[in-house]
Each structure stands twice: as structure tokens, then as C-alpha cells.
Amino acid sequence: MWYTLILSVVSVVFGLVLGSFYNVLIYRIPRHISLVNPKRSFCPACGHQLKWSDNIPILSYLLLRGRCRYCNARISFVYPIVEGTTAVLFLIAALVTKDILSMVSLWMLFSGGIIITVIDLQTMMIPDFAVVITAMGGFLWAFANQHVILSLISAVIGFGIFLIIYLVSKNGMGFGDVEYFGALGLYLLPYDLIWAVLFASISAIIFTIPMLLRKKANRKTRVPFGPFLILGVSIAIFLGGRI
Ligand SMILES: [Zn+2]
Known part of the structure; x- marks a missing residue:
């Protein structure tokens, strides 16, 4: 019981963090932008570097109401969806597998x-x-x-x-x-x-x-x-x- 609970929480947190990283890959790889340079995430509309507090999976999107803090441009809803989907699928994988x-x-x-x-x-x-x-x-x-x-x-x-x-x-x-x-x-x-x-x-x-x-x-x-x-x-x- 405790094991399942801890495993579930770890899976969801890990899924959210990795999902956030997948957003970086999804944006940068097709555009041939390096993954390490710029190191920090930036707003695709105004180019402003984002603070860590703008980058919390799902939560930041909700708190900022889907808009950039600096230029007010709309942030794609794909970001929180990727984070949420990764977390949910990681949780399902943890619950249905035996090893x-x-x-x-x-x-x-x-x-x-x-x-x-x-x-x-x-x-x-x-x-x-x-x-x-x-x-x-x-x-x-x-x-x-x-x-x-x-x-x-x-x-x-x-x-x-x-x-x-x-x-x-x-x-x-x-x-x-x-x-x-x-x-x-x-x-x-x-x-x-x-x-x-x-x-x-x-x-x-x-x-x-x-x-x-x-x-x-x-x-x-x-x-x-x-x-x-x-x-x-x-x-x-x-x-x-x-x-
Ligand atoms: Zn912006």
C-alpha cells in the first residue's frame, strides 16, 4: 500500500519534470536550437529569459493564465498538456506493471x-x-x-x-x-x-x-x-x- 502510494507520487513528479523537458526538446529539436545554449528557457514570442517560477510544470501555466509574464503573448496550451499527459501515462505505467x-x-x-x-x-x-x-x-x-x-x-x-x-x-x-x-x-x-x-x-x-x-x-x-x-x-x- 505504502509502496504503491510512494511509487505513484514519484511517477507523477518524475513525469511532470520530464514532460517539461520534453517541451524543450519538442520546441528546440525541429528548429535546430541547441539544448544547452541558451541554457535557460525563453519566451518564443519576446525572447525574454524565463525565471524558474515561470517554469513549474502546469502550475506556472495556470498562475500566468496562459500568458507570458513579460510580453503577454499567449503560451501554447500544448505545454501543460505534454506535462500532464506524461505524468498520467507514467502513473499508469507504474500501476499496471509488476517490475x-x-x-x-x-x-x-x-x-x-x-x-x-x-x-x-x-x-x-x-x-x-x-x-x-x-x-x-x-x-x-x-x-x-x-x-x-x-x-x-x-x-x-x-x-x-x-x-x-x-x-x-x-x-x-x-x-x-x-x-x-x-x-x-x-x-x-x-x-x-x-x-x-x-x-x-x-x-x-x-x-x-x-x-x-x-x-x-x-x-x-x-x-x-x-x-x-x-x-x-x-x-x-x-x-x-x-x-
Ligand atoms: Zn514573452
């Missing part, structure tokens, strides 16, 4: 997923470092759950399926999606791939239908698949009874 290795590997899965979701939706790119975090987490997961060989087979099959779709669809899917699904495959057994692909496709279709109806998209429009892939794989892990 620390599995918990950490799920934290890595969700971390990569959050970073990829936001960057993919904003820029249509899947950053390599987030795919690497996912792959490392996948190996850890396979090792902790003693199915390394089967996980490797899933990764190869997953990568292969998406490589074929990538080659056939030409414009619809980026190579980042192919690499990402390969990395995600490490979390699955071969049989789970069916669920993962099914739920990823269904959610992607639901997402694109309104765009097609408003004629904002056609068959050649690029779709950010990253968010649907992580969603599909997360559902497959649950449905497959892996946790």
Missing part, C-alpha cells in the same frame, strides 16, 4: 510517443532520437518479459509491412513511420501486430475523414501516422494481455 524494468520501458514507450505525436503533428517529421528511445525501451521490455527473439521477429515483420506500404503509397507515409513501427514492434509479439495495425489504421481513418469531407485533403495528402502508431501499439499491448 521496475517493465515500468521504465513503458515510460520510454510513452515518452517517445508523446514527443513524436507533437512533433509529427506540428512538422510531419518523426525525430530519430525519439525512435531510438522507443527502440531501447522495446529491447528493455522484451528482456524484462523474456521474449527477445519473438520481439525481434515482430520488429522485422512490422518494419517489413510498413516498408511495403511506404514503397507503394509513395507520398502518404514517411520513412520515419516505417522506422518507428519497427521500433514499436519490439514491444509486441508477432500476433499482436494485427491489433496494432488494425487500431492504428482505424484511428488514422477516423482522423482523416473530416479532412477529406472538408476537401482539405486528398489521397496524396501526407498523414502524420506517428500518433496513430503509438496509439495502436499501446492498445495492442493491453489487448495482448502483456500487462
